[in-house]
Amino acid sequence: MAKETVDALVQGGKATAGPPLGPALGPMGVNIGQVIAEINKKTADFQGMQVPVKVIIDTDTKEFEITVGTPPASALIKKEAGIQKGAANPLTEKVADLKIEQIIKISNMKQDSLLGKDNFGRVKEIVGTCQSIGIMVEGMPAHDAIDKINAGEWKDKIESGKTELTAEELKTQEEEQKKLEEEMEKRRVEFEAKAKAILGEMKGKANKEVRKKMVEAEIPMKIINEIAPEERSDSKEEAAAAPAKK
Numbered sequence: 001m002a003k004e005t006v007d008a009l010v011q012g013g014k015a016t017a018g019p020p021l022g023p024a025l026g027p028m029g030v031n032i033g034q035v036i037a038e039i040n041k042k043t044a045d046f047q048g049m050q051v052p053v054k055v056i057i058d059t060d061t062k063e064f065e066i067t068v069g070t071p072p073a074s075a076l077i078k079k080e081a082g083i084q085k086g087a088a089n090p091l092t093e094k095v096a097d098l099k100i101e102q103i104i105k106i107s108n109m110k111q112d113s114l115l116g117k118d119n120f121g122r123v124k125e126i127v128g129t130c131q132s133i134g135i136m137v138e139g140m141p142a143h144d145a146i147d148k149i150n151a152g153e154w155k156d157k158i159e160s161g162k163t164e165l166t167a168e169e170l171k172t173q174e175e176e177q178k179k180l181e182e183e184m185e186k187r188r189v190e191f192e193a194k195a196k197a198i199l200g201e202m203k204g205k206a207n208k209e210v211r212k213k214m215v216e217a218e219i220p221m222k223i224i225n226e227i228a229p230e231e232r233s234d235s236k237e238e239a240a241a242a243p244a245k246k
Contacts, residue, residue: 004028006055012046012071015039015053028057030064042068045109049075070113073129076106082177087134088222095184097136097176100145100154103127105163119158124149139176191219195227207231 006024015021017032021039025032035055043051052069070076078086081096100123107114107122116122124146131142138145138154149158156162165173195214202210207228214224 002059004057004059006057007052008055009050009052010039010043012043012049012051013040014047015043021055025055025057028059028062030055030057030062035064035066038064038066039068042066046071046079049079070110073106073110073114073126074133076109077126077130077133077135080106081135086132087220089218089220090132090134092218093134093184093187093220094136094141094180095134097139097173097180098130099165099169099173100138100157101163101165101169103130103137104158104161108161108163119161120149123158136180188223191223192227195219195223199227 006021006028008020008024010021015036017036021036022032025035039053039055043053049071051071054067054069056065056067058064074086077098078084080102081098083096085095087093087095103123103126104119107116107119107126110126111122114122114125116125127137127142127145127149130137130145136142136145138148140148148154194217198213198217198219199210202213207230210228211224211230214228215221
């Protein structure tokens with residue numbers, strides 16, 4: 001019984017018969033429409049994300065089996081938080097706040113690819129990823145949440161694998177996210193003012209020195225790049241301006 005495998009990266013719930021799947025499946029003689037429908041059914045929970053899929057085809061019977069991988073933990077966290085990007089500087093910026101149930105949900109989705117040996121280990125692994133992209137857990141910095149987990153906080157929820165939020169919890173989370181966004185905007189104004197003050201104080205100084213001072217002041221890199229864009233080196237400018245050799 002010979003088998004062929006087609007690997008592809010598709011958009012969750014929105015695979016089509018076009019590239020990359022269609023051209024790869026065509027020579028296999030399978031019903032492409034059925035394969036696409038099955039893939040979209042299995043990846044529906046990952047809408048808006050790129051998902052690795054594997055189509056295993058029996059070349060004799062044309063029967064097929066589909067296995068679905070999972071996007072990176074960071075992508076699942078951002079989707080759960082409803083954001084497009086993580087923080088440019090996780091140490092100074094916090095872009096969202098997740099409930100422990102949402103962390104448990106993500107750890108369940110990534111269970112087969114996490115290093116943790118039990119629910120607690122896997123949950124802490126996801127919380128660690130939250131820390132790297134500037135996302136809080138239960139209203140606190142991710143490293144504090146890990147300390148709480150080690151101390152037994154949310155033990156029952158983690159052991160039982162609770163992943164659903166009540167309507168009241170969802171409403172509270174929406175309110176907290178709104179407050180967080182307002183706080184982020186307020187801090188952005190403060191950071192911009194601080195960056196402009198440094199720019200004024202160091203007028204005439206080399207751009208590298210100005211940027212270094214801003215970094216030392218813990219100003220997010222995104223704002224530094226806006227206020228004091230990194231300059232191209234003279235050698236690069238000369239190379240760009242020099243006529244091409246014939």
